Amino acid sequence: MTTNSSSAAGPKHRVVEAGIAVLIALFGVIVIIGSVKAGINWGAEGPRAGFFPFYIGIFIVVSSAINFWHGLRDGDDGLFAEWGQLRQVMSVVIPTAIYVGSMPFTGLYLASLIFIGYFMRWLGKYRWVTVLGVAFGMPIITYFIFERYFMVPLPKGPIEDWLGI
């Protein structure tokens, strides 16, 4: 749970909660629009494709409206999280986003190597020996377990082509 100390700063729980409710409602609206496009009435073969999701969309919008109202009325006054905590979270999300985004180009192994290395060196402050050991060890073990033993192909990039595996 978040701390309620007044000295810490961060977004209010109530605000985030309301924001989430609005986003979910928007998602519901998109579902409704998409369903209407697909057709929500009865066709020759019974209810058409949009029939079921249309009502699902309405449920989403209505329940989000209620959640929004509840959140504003009696949501807790505490913080959602402190800025420092959110920074911690972002320090995982952003590298992971880069990792995931570069995977189609570099392949999984190289991307994982750099990702693990970055994480351990900059967030964990480990010695280079440990960092390199884990960063190289993990992809190599992964290769043998997944590709060799269980025969699950994983994405590869130019390096793997060059190495011929």
Add this chain to the structure above:
Amino acid sequence: MEEIVNLFHGFAVALQPFNIMVMLLGIVLGVIIGVLPGLGGANGVAILLPLTFSMPPTSAIIMLSCIYWGALFGGAITSILFNIPGEPWSVATTFDGYPMAQQGKAGEALTAAFTSSFVGALFAVIMITLVAPLVASFALQFGPAEKFAVYFLAFCSFVGLSKEPPFKTIAAMMMGFALAAVGLDSITGQLRLTFGFTHLLNGFDFLIAVIGLFGIGEILLTMEEGLAFKGGKAKIDLKVVLQTWKNLPKYWLTMLRSCFIGCWMGITPAGATPASFMSYGIAKRVSKNGNNFGKGEIEGVIAPETAAHAAGTAALLPMLSLGVPGSPTAAVLLGGLLIWGLQPGPMLFVEQKEFVWGLIASMYLGNLFGLIVVLTCVPIFAAILRVPFSIIAPLILVLCAIGAYSVHSSTFDVMMMLVFGVVGYLLKKCNYPLAPLVLAIVLGDKAEEAFRQSLLGSQGSLGIFFSNPLVSTIMVLGLIALFWSAIQEGITRLRGTRTAAA
């Protein structure tokens, strides 16, 4: 009688050397998953599911279900030694387990936890052995309306029984249904909700959602809390085990009650977590040592562990016999069945006897092996937790990415996984339950199909859902479950006014 013969056939299947090996591998992996923060039963099984694509389905499900048992066992280790519940269902175990460890009774607490887990699981497996075939043969007569009614009941019990606000449960659940609807409509073959994105043609795979919501989301939560693990050393020697076992029969009533609570909560898709809390709460109220609860009372370890394990096991009963999973992990296993080309539900008991009974037999053996493995290897598993989070976290993230990729060999899925992860973090922080969301993604298409087929039969009249006693009963049960909290409140209010008047 036929069941016993089938069960023995099942044991013959489960005891093949390859299956035993797979079972042990599953248990060990499961305990590790249960011990590590950010990896739980559901996403652990989801990540490792692709590994089983090349195996025969029976071995595959044995391995995956053993991962599940292992995770159930593993959760107790971290709760007792480190006061960190590795799994949500072991939160209640920390209340008394950790104080016991601080008093130097870690060995006793662990032995009690593992043994009562085993008892709970055994009870639930016996129940599955006896009840599942009956339920399945009964469910064979179900038409589309009855099928929809069962789904309706399952989802309504989520709304009524979960501790989150009902409208948040509904919102989460409906998002799951909407995500399931994206892509090709199975009845008309029409595309819907794709908005022209070709990546969305096949819709959202629930495995990606599970890995993202539970795996990545959990890591983000752990990052925010900035966990540092500090804990006592774990050592169990045979003397402690035997001594604890000598004392355990005293608590048979607590165990039996927790077994029943666990089985009941496991079958209704409320799951292991509320079962463990409920069992702890009732044990505290009923026990003559109730005042000691929270200070290191062994009964406070036994009650939640028995119930959690019984519930986790019982969750497979509706999954096998009706095709409705009782927990997110059971949902992932159900997804596995679909990938291996097996249709979960009552027909499984007719067409895939070897598979079903092999699985049930493996539940007996897997839990027995699990008990032996955890009792003997606790120090090793506890040592894993001493590895700092800044090493564990990137490794888990890479594993999640591998798991997400290998489902469809698509890097787009890996990106979706991260999106689901951030969404999962936000939803969890705002107290939206994730289990109904996942279950709705898994069951969405089937529920919709049953709904539309029923309406087709009745020319659009909703009366079809109340057209015969069977379907009406299930629907009414569903409605009761839906409004359960309101009904409960009404009853207490009625009582309140009556006592006030008197």
